[in-house]
Amino acid sequence: MKISKKIEQAAKEDRVWWSFEYFPPRTAQGLQNLLDRIERMRALGPEFIDITWNAGGRTSELTAELVKTCQKLIGIETCMHLTCTGMPKEKVDIALREAKQAGCRNVLALRGDPPVGKEWEPVENGFRYGVDLVRYIRAQYGDYFDISVAGYPQTQRLPPDEREREMQYLKDKVDAGANFIFTQMFYDVDMFIEWVQAARAAGITVPIVPGIMPIQTWNGFQKATMxxxxxxxxxxxxxxxxxxxxxxxxxxIGTKLVADLCRRILAADIGIKGLHFYTMNLEKGCRLLLEELNLVPRIEVIKPLPWRQSLTPNRRTENIRPIFWANRTRSYLSRTENWDEYPNGRFGDSRSPAYGELDGYGVWIKQSKEDALRLWDTPTTVEDIRQLFAKFCKGELTALPWSDTAPSSETSVIAPQLAKLNELGFLTINSQPAVDGARSDDRIHGWGPANGYVYQKAYLEFFVSPELLDLLIPHIERDVNITYYVINNRGDLRTNTHSDGPNAVTWGVFPGKEIVQPTIVEAISFMAWKDEAYELGRQWAKVYEPESPTRKLIDGLMDTYYLVNVVHNDYKKPDAIFEPFYKAGAEYAAKYGSALQHPSANGTNDANGHAN
Amino acid sequence: MKISKKIEQAAKEDRVWWSFEYFPPRTAQGLQNLLDRIERMRALGPEFIDITWNAGGRTSELTAELVKTCQKLIGIETCMHLTCTGMPKEKVDIALREAKQAGCRNVLALRGDPPVGKEWEPVENGFRYGVDLVRYIRAQYGDYFDISVAGYPQTQRLPPDEREREMQYLKDKVDAGANFIFTQMFYDVDMFIEWVQAARAAGITVPIVPGIMPIQTWNGFQKATMxxxxxxxxxxxxxxxxxxxxxxxxxxIGTKLVADLCRRILAADIGIKGLHFYTMNLEKGCRLLLEELNLVPRIEVIKPLPWRQSLTPNRRTENIRPIFWANRTRSYLSRTENWDEYPNGRFGDSRSPAYGELDGYGVWIKQSKEDALRLWDTPTTVEDIRQLFAKFCKGELTALPWSDTAPSSETSVIAPQLAKLNELGFLTINSQPAVDGARSDDRIHGWGPANGYVYQKAYLEFFVSPELLDLLIPHIERDVNITYYVINNRGDLRTNTHSDGPNAVTWGVFPGKEIVQPTIVEAISFMAWKDEAYELGRQWAKVYEPESPTRKLIDGLMDTYYLVNVVHNDYKKPDAIFEPFYKAGAEYAAKYGSALQHPSANGTNDANGHAN
Incomplete structure (x- = not known):
């Protein structure tokens, strides 16, 4: 969506809005951290974000990549900066083409800073001024992009003739087709207001969005202003x-000063309702500032679906995904990147294109070796592993190799039951509680349009030893409402379902709409997920030295354990899914005693007799 | 489905089954009556039906047409008779091709009787014996059709050599590829049992299905046996x-005699579990016989969807229809006959092909002039019309021009509310109550596989005067959960829905399956339905003389009244849909007094100011 439309909408609703600016980090770890931060800061309610363009070098491709990831993975409207610095036309073309492919509709056209320690000079076959870039984008793409340009309130302090010349430059950029103006940072409100009035007097009518730089440290503040x-x-x-x-x-103190500055801008009669924050890739400054300004995000950000939709054009209508990747969205996006079309309404329609192979991007566990050791220490028994999983369910551990994130607030509804299951030896890696018609604005389970009802079937996915599985299956099969799939690392699949179609496990009923069923369980997807689920365990094992007890322990589990998913189809009985597990767990304890005697714990493969 | 599979299945389940034979009637009214009867007799639980082939003339095409209608509209497995009499190969080819197109998998191949008063003789390029026809069908269609042939138990009374020759003929037909045998009628059980044993002795192993002719009158009995x-x-x-x-x-007495005959057949140790009834297109004889035999239909026939699916190949996967034609299935099938594909899972996917124009077959009211006058008398005031509609809702009237059938048992849940609405001036022509998760085996609302839950949003569709509509709309718009479409006979559409997608008003949740949403409300379909809804009123008007008060009254309503559909989207509040109507009705009474002063009652068109 074009930002100018968002500005229009906010003006119509007479509400204050804000946006965040980020820059591409230098390292892979920095990139990961930034993505996590952008994702988190989404909760602060930015109307959109923008990503700066770094002059030349590898970070420029990184900008395009970041824009794409934000649009696709985080599903947040993103504006891409584009500069003249070091950019021949061909590179501009590539950047614009990629932005368009990513569904990005917003470009900030800048001349850009010169490389550090050099004078600015145009490259061959490049552009000299921002206005040239604006004209070029308009000529090439018509109305496709919203184009914004930079304004410099500081020029208000220049001598009159220079000041007027600068204003004329700005007017030229607007006349060339810019839709609105982002300003450079400033701390002098009076100067800013004067400058806005001068712009209006000069016939510039497009929206002006003040750039706000939070004050975080004295040095940072000094450096930035200088x-x-x-x-x-x-x-x-x-x-x-x-x-x-x-x-x-x-x-x-800085927070109070800048908040005051913001209040004065919003209070001044200059028609400004939006604030653009230069985050410097930091979270705290912006959060404090928004809190100080009492700009809490509007109610709850609307969740159109239980998972976040992509904003890339070919995925915009996607509204069904298998539940398996619920905690690994990025991997799902990567493995389905080449699908010609994405499921809309029914999963079945678009299933034919196969899942992509595991590749480096999707399947790596996110944690570095250090993180892994800090999080998960050095388990040496199955009991240690069970306790790790149980801790994760209780919220005492923020990640597992199978979960990018801590358990959701929704899962916490069944946290005690999940912890118990893990202690019994069912190593859960995904789950959802049953929901029987919660309102669509329910704080925990709600999603979708107002005045609707949402539903879920209880779901559990876990690794389990062959012995415990053998005890579990008869209990599961006694409940006609349970359907399950069992698979091992060789891909042998067992199920009690007769249809090979998908099982909708999350759905919503809304006024005036067809039923929406955004999450399903289905055999082919499960088989594709299984490769990843086992591989994540392998990668965790590799954190530890070869031949070390922990490595052998985890590899042993990956060799012998089954991966199982279970759906309880009667969503009106929220606890019924756990019963077979409690019973099997009790039988297991009676039969084998404590977990330390667990026959699969030493990593020998005795699962052969159990496959099929 | 092939009948031989059904016989196998019944044998496996060790249950008695039965089937009904009909013949094509001679008149259009007779055809209509027969279709109604076949539909009604479906409740008697026949495993399949068959339709005889009349020797030459127009009735032979009628057989193909009847087979098609039974497969498509009534959704009952149908076997087509095919004879050699008067049928050159080309006609056989056409009949088989059409049967295949209709999804029919069963053909009874016969030599057939000669035309009345003539000797049997083959036609040029035709077949001489049933066995030739069997061979031809097998050669042309391989295993596609189940082929049955006729057996004649009466031949058991022939001299030994003739008897053996006849048995050899039968064996030849089986050897040529027949899958099973229907026998001619008989009343001598001992003779029949002997004949079956002789057939087995002769090496005939395919199933034998005895043909049973109920005794209805003395003359009929005499004529048939002679x-x-x-x-x-x-x-x-x-x-x-x-x-x-x-x-x-x-x-x-005949019922008892024939029932006894059936019991003896089933009790004899000859492996027979099925009875084929020659209905003579009559209902009572068969029903009495089945009752006498205690052969009540198996539980309830399973309803895979709330409406009856077609068995024609291209409609077999169809599982969504607009609610508007709920009482006029045949018209819907006719108007969508040329669609390339039918909605499966989502309505949206297959909506592009337009609805067919109104044509004679679909849109005529079913009642003859005499029926119409008997049912609806000669209303002269709007109040009379309201009372007619109210009576229909109360079950005191079996049909309206807009309903092929009496209200369903499901509608009876809200019969008093509907009657009240009609008395208030909302002339309802379609409706369903809200259902909040009834079990799928619920006697009234249930459908679909076991262990599921079914849901409905409350729905009302009605004709209403402009004045009453003006009072209704504000009340409707006060409830955020109500969506509506208003249209007039010129096609001006008003709605408060923002999406133009379909609104699912019936859906079901089942173990291991995607959500099924078989009934929707949607604008384009409503506009197509509207032509038909108004035309049905016009046709009712035409029952009365031009310039007669009744004709003017009904035409007046069709000129001025709006057609409205209303969905209450909160299916957890079953009565909420009626509230706005009660309020508007009360306001109307306060404003205009009794219905006799109804300003639209005289047929003047004062609706112009209200269309948009």
């Missing part, structure tokens, strides 16, 4: 400088 | 003849 050569009001210096060695104090 | 030249046991004559002028007594 680099941008902007006026700092004496009051800022008077209040901040005495605490320049106390970061926390600087942030506290 | 025509077929069959032995009638003296006991039959002794018991029936004394009452030959008392049809009821003959039927009573």
């Amino acid at each position: 680099l941008a050569k902007i006026t700092v009001p004496q009051a800022f210096l008077d209040q901040l400088e005495p605490h320049k060695n106390n970061d926390e104090k600087v942030r506290e | 025509l077929a030249k069959i032995t009638v046991p003296q006991a039959f004559l002794d018991q029936l003849e004394p009452h030959k002028n008392n049809d009821e007594k003959v039927r009573e």
Whole structure:
């Protein structure tokens, strides 16, 4: 969606809005951290985000990549910066083409800064000024992109003739087709207001969005203002400088100062309702500022589906996914990247294109070796593993190799039951509770349009030893409402379902709509997921030295354990899914005693007799 | 499905089954009556039906047409007779091709009777014996059709050499590829059992299905037995003849005699579990016989969907239909006959092919002028019309021009509310109550596989005067859960829905399956239905003389009234849909007084100001 439309909408609703700017980080780990942060900061309610363009080098492709990931994975409207610096036309073409492919409709066209320590000079077959870039984008893409340009309030402090020339440059960019203006940072409100009025007087009518830089540390503040050569009001210096060695104090005072600046902008009669925050890729400053401004995100961000939709064009209508990747969205997106069409309404329609092979991007566990050791220590018995899984369910552990994230608030409804299952030896890696018609605005389970009802069938997915599985199956089969799939690492599949069609495990009923069924369980997808589920265990094992007891332990589990998914189809009986597990667990304890005598714990493969 | 498979299945389940034979009637009214009867007799639980082939003339095409209608509309497995009489190969080819197109998998191949008063003789390029026809069908269609042939138990009374020759003919037909044998009627059980044993002795191993002719009147009984030249046991004559002028007594005694015959067949150790009834297109004889035999239909015939699916190949996967034609299935089938594909899972996918124009077959009201006058008399005021509609809702009237059938048992749940609405001036022509998760085996609302839950949103469709509509709309719009479409006879559409997608109003949740949503409300379909809804009123009006008060009254309503459909999307509040109607009705009474002063009652068109 074009940002200008969002600005229009907010103006119509007479509400204050805000957006966040990020820059591409330098390292892979930095990239991962940034994506996590963007995802988290989504909860702060930005109307959109933008990603700066780095002058030349590998980070420019990184910008395109980040834009794509934000649109696709995080599902947040993203604006791409594009500069003239070091960019011949061909590179501009590539960047625009990729942005379009990613569903991005917003470009900020800039001249850009010169490379550090150099004078700015155009590249061959490139552009000299922002206005040239604006014209080029309009000529090439018509109305496809919203184009924004940069405005410089600081120019208000220039001598009159220079000031007017600068304003004319801005007007030229707008006349060339820019839809709105982002301003450079500033701390002098009066100057900013004067500048806006001057712009209006000069006939610039497009929206102006002030760029706001939170104050986080004294050094950062000093460096930023000097680099941008902007006026700092004496009051800022008077209040901040005495605490320049106390970061926390600087942030506290800075937050109040900048919040005050924001309030004055919004209160001034200059028609400004939006604030663009330069986050510097940090979370805290923006959050404090928004809190200080009482700009809590509008109610709850609307969840159109229980999982986050992609904003890339070919996935925009996708509204069904298998439940297996619920905790590994990025991997699902990657493995289905080449599908010609995505399931809409029914899963069956679009299943034919196979799942992509496991590749480096999708399947790696996210944690570094250090993280892994810190999180999961060095388990040496199956009992240790069970306890790790149980801790994760209780919320005492933030990640497992199979979960990118801590358990959702929804899972916490059944956290005690899940913890118990893990203690009994069912190593759960995915689950959802039964929901029998919660309202669509329910805080925990709700999604979709207002005045609807949402439903879920209880779901459990877990690794389990052959012995425990043998005890479990008869109990499961006694309940006509349970359907299951059992698979091992060789891909031998067992099930009690007769249809090979999908089982809808999440669905919603809404006024005036067809039934929406965004999550399903289905055999082919489960078989594709299984490769990944076992591989994640292998990767966890590789954190430990070859021949070490932990490595052997985990590899042993991956060799022998089955991967099982279970759906309880009667969603009106929320606890019924757990019963067979409690019974099998009790029988297991009676038969084999404590977990330490667990026959599969030493990693020998005795599962052969159980496959099929 | 092939009948031989059904026979196998019944044998496996060790249960008695039965089937009904009909013949094509001579008149259009007779055809209509027969279809109604076949539909009704479906409740008697026949495993399949068959339709005889009439020698030459227009009735032979009628056979193909009947087979098609039974497969498609009534959704009952149908066997087509095919004879050699007057049928050159080309006509056989056409008949088989059409049967295949209709999804029919069963053909009874016969030589057939000669035309009345003539000797049997083959036609040019035709077949001489049943066995030739069997060979031809097998050669042309391989295993596609189940082929049955006729057996003649009466031949058991022939001299030994003739008897053996006849048995050899039968064996030849079986050897040529027949899958099973229907026998001619008989009343001599001992003779029949002997004949079956002789057939087995002759190496005929395929199933034998005895043909049973109920005894309905003395004359009919006499005529049939003489025509077929069959032995009638003296006991039959002794018991029936004394009452030959008392049809009821003959039927009573005949039923007992034939029931006894059936019991003896089933009890004899000859492996027979199926009875094929020659209905003579009559219902009562078969029903009495089945009751006498205690052969009540197996539980309830399973309803895979809330409406009856077609058995024609291209419609077999169809599982969504608009609710508008709920009481006019045949018209819906006719108007969608040329669709390339039918909605499966989602309605949206297959909507592009337009609805067919109204044509004679689909849109005529079913009632003859006499029926119409008998049912609906000669209303002269709007109040009369309201009362007619109210009576229909209360079950005191079996049909309206808009309903092929009396209200369903499901509608009776809300019969009092509907009656009240009609008395208030909302002339309802379709409706369903809200259902919040009834079990799929619920006697009234259930459908679909076991252990599921079914749901419905409350639905109302009605004609209404512009004045009453104006009072209704504000009340409807006060409930965020109500969506509506209003249309007039010129096609001006008003709605409060924002999406133009379908609204699922019936859906089911089943173990291991995607959500099934067989009934929807949707704008394009409603616009197609509207033509028909108004036309049905016009046709009703035409029952009365031009310029007569009744004709003017009904035409006036069709000129001025709006057609409205309303969905209450909160299916957890079953009565909420009626509230706005009660309120608007009360306001109307306060404003306009009694219905006789109804401003639209005189047929003047004052609706112009209300269309959009």
